[in-house]
Amino acid sequence: MLKKLFILVLLTSSVGAFGQGKFIAKNAFISFYSSTPMEDILGESNEAVTILDAEKGEVIFQAIMTTFHFKRALMEEHFNENYMESTKFPKTKFKGTIEGFNKDMLKGPVANIKISGVLNVHGVDKTITVPGTLGLVDGKLVGTSKFKVTPEDFGIVIPSVVREKIGKEMEITVKADYLPFGQ
Amino acid sequence: MKIKYIILTLLALGFIGAGIGLKMFFKPHADINKLEAEFKVEATSLMDEFQKEENTATTKYSEKVLEISGKLVAKSKLKNGTDLLILEDEMQGVSCQLDSVWCAANQPAIQSLETGKPVTIKGICKGYLMEIKVSPAVVVK
Numbered sequence: 001m002l003k004k005l006f007i008l009v010l011l012t013s014s015v016g017a018f019g020q021g022k023f024i025a026k027n028a029f030i031s032f033y034s035s036t037p038m039e040d041i042l043g044e045s046n047e048a049v050t051i052l053d054a055e056k057g058e059v060i061f062q063a064i065m066t067t068f069h070f071k072r073a074l075m076e077e078h079f080n081e082n083y084m085e086s087t088k089f090p091k092t093k094f095k096g097t098i099e100g101f102n103k104d105m106l107k108g109p110v111a112n113i114k115i116s117g118v119l120n121v122h123g124v125d126k127t128i129t130v131p132g133t134l135g136l137v138d139g140k141l142v143g144t145s146k147f148k149v150t151p152e153d154f155g156i157v158i159p160s161v162v163r164e165k166i167g168k169e170m171e172i173t174v175k176a177d178y179l180p181f182g183q
Numbered sequence: 184m185k186i187k188y189i190i191l192t193l194l195a196l197g198f199i200g201a202g203i204g205l206k207m208f209f210k211p212h213a214d215i216n217k218l219e220a221e222f223k224v225e226a227t228s229l230m231d232e233f234q235k236e237e238n239t240a241t242t243k244y245s246e247k248v249l250e251i252s253g254k255l256v257a258k259s260k261l262k263n264g265t266d267l268l269i270l271e272d273e274m275q276g277v278s279c280q281l282d283s284v285w286c287a288a289n290q291p292a293i294q295s296l297e298t299g300k301p302v303t304i305k306g307i308c309k310g311y312l313m314e315i316k317v318s319p320a321v322v323v324k
Contacts, residue, residue, distance in 0.1 A: 025260055026274075026278065026313065026314065027267065027278075027280075029262075045317060046261055046280065047312070047315075047316050048312075049312045051239060062312055064310045064312055064316060065310050066245070066310070067309050067318060072208065072209070072210070073210045073211060073212045074208055075209055076212075087245075090245065090310055091310075091312070150266065175185050178263075181274070
């Protein structure tokens with residue numbers, strides 16, 4: 001009985017780690033940071049969803065704008081109402097492919113990768129290539145990325161009065177602890 | 184004499200303005216525990232609405248305070264310490280991130296929650312992303 005159970009656990013765990021299919025993170029982290037002379041602006045969300053296709057190396061990443069949390073309620077309000085227009089554009093999406101993808105990337109130690117794809121923010125599509133890392137941390141597949149975006153590229157209008165107070169570029173940080181799902 | 188009153192009035196107005204400005208700047212986040220729920224719904228019917236007509240449901244529920252009842256299927260802690268409750272379906276159910284301030288004061292209540300049992304939560308609906316995202320939330324019963 002115990003042996004059977006052991007084999008079963010071994011089977012399911014190996015299928016989990018190395019099986020074909022997809023990896024998912026339902027509570028992925030994404031932050032948005034801008035340094036300003038007055039005050040640093042930091043918005044964080046732990047509610048992004050990302051799926052990694054283990055066959056093709058495709059990555060989909062989505063977040064709901066209103067899940068970004070800021071230190072001050074007023075910042076949150078401005079972010080959603082004035083800049084992101086979250087009612088009109090509730091989500092941000094990224095769909096891309098890991099450059100030079102091979103399945104060993106999902107089984108090895110953390111290594112640097114590049115992902116190219118289309119980022120949609122505020123209803124505007126932009127093709128980007130961003131650096132990242134991917135690999136196993138304590139037996140779990142972890143993906144990260146850090147890159148900069150310019151609000152104006154996505155049609156986000158920042159009034160000239162406050163333009164100087166908001167950094168020209170926003171730093172986006174992404175971190176996902178993937179779990180295998182589906183076959 | 185007259186000019187003195189004008190200056191005083193202007194000063195007073197300035198102070199009031201600055202006061203309002205500061206109050207707005209330091210406005211705290213909404214305390215979910217004190218907010219009245221606008222909708223009381225079953226988790227399953229909420230999932231139905233979002234799965235059938237995501238846009239309609241998003242317009243109806245997004246940023247609204249909801250009281251949601253359903254079966255607790257998963258209870259976990261995120262890396263940053265946030266307590267996470269999932270109702271009805273682990274993959275496509277209702278995912279609730281609990282309010283950290285409320286959690287700090289109500290750890291026994293959270294610990295006593297058992298998976299498989301019914302639970303009612305109150306929180307702000309954020310919309311649909313594979314599952315229904317609710318945050319921050321508190322446990323009602």
